[in-house]
Amino acid sequence: MGEEHLRIYRVLLMPILCCVLLSGCWDRIEINDLAIVLATGIDYEDGKVQLTSQIFIPRKASAGDSSGSGGSPSGVTMIRTAEGRTIAEALNRLQRKVPRNMFWGHCEVIIISEQAGKRGIREYIDFFLRYPQFREHAYVFSSEKAAKDILALLDPLERSSAESLREMANLKLGTRVTALELAKSIEGPSSSAILSRMLILPPEPDQDKLTTTPYVKGLSMYKKDRYVKTVKEPLSVGVLLLAKELNSIIMPVEFEPLKGSFSIRLIENKTSLKPRIVNKQWSMKVDIQTRGEVVLNTTDANLTDPAVLTKLEKEWSAKLTSLAHDALDMSQKELRSDFFKFAVEFRRYYPHQWKAQEKNWETIYPDMDVEVNVDAHVVRTGKSTGPQGIPNEDES
Numbered sequence: 001m002g003e004e005h006l007r008i009y010r011v012l013l014m015p016i017l018c019c020v021l022l023s024g025c026w027d028r029i030e031i032n033d034l035a036i037v038l039a040t041g042i043d044y045e046d047g048k049v050q051l052t053s054q055i056f057i058p059r060k061a062s063a064g065d066s067s068g069s070g071g072s073p074s075g076v077t078m079i080r081t082a083e084g085r086t087i088a089e090a091l092n093r094l095q096r097k098v099p100r101n102m103f104w105g106h107c108e109v110i111i112i113s114e115q116a117g118k119r120g121i122r123e124y125i126d127f128f129l130r131y132p133q134f135r136e137h138a139y140v141f142s143s144e145k146a147a148k149d150i151l152a153l154l155d156p157l158e159r160s161s162a163e164s165l166r167e168m169a170n171l172k173l174g175t176r177v178t179a180l181e182l183a184k185s186i187e188g189p190s191s192s193a194i195l196s197r198m199l200i201l202p203p204e205p206d207q208d209k210l211t212t213t214p215y216v217k218g219l220s221m222y223k224k225d226r227y228v229k230t231v232k233e234p235l236s237v238g239v240l241l242l243a244k245e246l247n248s249i250i251m252p253v254e255f256e257p258l259k260g261s262f263s264i265r266l267i268e269n270k271t272s273l274k275p276r277i278v279n280k281q282w283s284m285k286v287d288i289q290t291r292g293e294v295v296l297n298t299t300d301a302n303l304t305d306p307a308v309l310t311k312l313e314k315e316w317s318a319k320l321t322s323l324a325h326d327a328l329d330m331s332q333k334e335l336r337s338d339f340f341k342f343a344v345e346f347r348r349y350y351p352h353q354w355k356a357q358e359k360n361w362e363t364i365y366p367d368m369d370v371e372v373n374v375d376a377h378v379v380r381t382g383k384s385t386g387p388q389g390i391p392n393e394d395e396s
Contacts, residue, residue, distance in 0.1 A: 035101065051090035142197045156212070173216045176245070189338075219239055250295060
């Protein structure tokens with residue numbers, strides 16, 4: 001009887017084990033049933049949040065350019081917009097406008113219009129970091145006008161405006177901020193953030209108004225979670241310099257009695273912050289190490305002359321120092337907000353003093369003494385040594 005019962009148990013156990021092993025894909029969703037979101041934009045109009053998604057169209061991508069013109073595969077995306085009292089409500093209504101289940105795991109770009117930023121972005125960032133599908137490493141940009149207008153562009157070079165924005169972030173043309181970093185900046189001790197500001201490049205005369213690209217111009221400054229100011233060149237150079245975000249730039253430098261200027265391309269830049277508390281006085285020392293190369297010389301000076309090179313480096317250092325001081329004045333006196341994360345350094349180096357004075361930071365920062373030291377060196381003068389286009393004396 002014992003062997004007979006064991007045989008019966010085995011027969012009954014086999015179907016149960018099969019059910020367990022075959023239950024892994026019960027909730028799967030086929031890729032053909034998904035609407036893959038590449039980018040999202042946030043606007044605010046008439047008291048409501050507008051959420052826009054840029055959705056990938058796989059059929060157009062696989063078909064390529066059927067016109068035979070040999071152009072780029074732009075137009076492989078579509079956009080959908082919905083509004084609500086909150087961003088969550090807008091997302092719920094947005095799904096009703098798309099026949100497939102929206103998948104946000106490939107969303108690599110988030111654009112927040114300055115109009116939406118004036119209301120505050122804490123709600124949006126909180127939602128992005130809570131919603132399971134959103135990527136916390138998606139790049140965040142600010143836009144001068146409606147974010148949905150940027151997402152609607154048909155980039156002639158990339159497959160979508162989302163890819164164009166992602167490439168711009170990788171080029172480090174401004175700040176490169178992810179959703180997670182933005183949340184840390186706003187909720188951190190400095191309570192501020194800097195976002196790259198996107199505009200729309202005017203299309204060519206013979207092109208459709210949507211056949212163009214977004215481009216970086218200026219910075220959007222956020223105090224706590226609200227947009228407060230737009231900063232453009234040359235002030236934006238000083239802001240990026242202090243924020244450790246200055247990477248790709250060519251600067252003209254001129255000095256008397258020379259006519260013309262030298263254009264210097266930035267090769268390397270390192271900004272270090274050294275906080276100090278002496279006799280209860282809080283101060284900050286900013287050391288900036290900069291290296292560059294001359295890419296254009298419109299003067300009649302020869303850079304093989306040590307005196308000319310020394311003077312050029314001195315003037316370049318002075319220009320960078322002046323821009324840094326202008327950025328500090330804007331931050332400390334005008335907006336009274338710590339955009340350069342000085343508070344983070346004080347918390348790291350003086351944890352006990354910071355804990356005691358954390359609540360007073362908004363009054364300490366505007367009156368803090370900041371010393372800026374710039375050490376700028378020209379390490380390369382280009383392929384040519386002397387100025388081009390000027391005949392030698394023996395040739396005249």
